[in-house]
Amino acid sequence: KQWYQRRVPITAGDPLTENYGTSFYLQYLVNWPEYCTVAESPSGQIMGYILGKSEGQAEEWHGHVTTLTVSPQFRRLGIAHTLMDQLEKISENQKCYFVDLFVRVSNDVAKGMYKNFGYSVYRQIVEYYAGGNAPHSPPDEDAYDMRKALSRDPEGKSLIAKKKVIKTNELFSN
Secondary structure: OOHHHHOHHHHOOOOOOOOOOHHHHHHHHHHOHHHOEEEEOOOOOEEEEEEEEEEOOHHHOEEEEEEEEEOHHHOOOOHHHHHHHHHHHHHHHOOOOEEEEEEEOOOHHHHHHHHHOOOEEEEEEEEEEOOOOOOOOOOOEEEEEEEEEOOOOOOOHHHOOOOOEEEHHHOOOO
């Protein structure tokens, strides 16, 4: 089986991981293969993976972490750090100004991890994560847009937000 088919056991039921359909993973593999990395154990078990891409224009040209997950039994072994380092190196090679990612405001573990990796909160995005319409579904949740400046931005200009809180519909508008 391909890794994107074997990913289900490490992410199914994990409240810290956003799950996507196979077509979503395939889109990343086709368009940004250099940003798709899997960490496998010597026995072939998937320990974790990262998907990302490069996007934007001019000084907004950046690497983006779409998803990063490590199987619970392999957490706190440095796998996430290794995967993030690799994505940052690829972004440096792509001449990006920064790397960004979105994280739920309630995910204290991830926020702390990313801060340890050198990321800081750039802005808050209101109701970025949809909760669902079914009874007893969780409510919509805000996200933090976290960033880390790369060598192309030595002054850290990419870390200074014009607005500290935005709505989701403002995310892709200029």
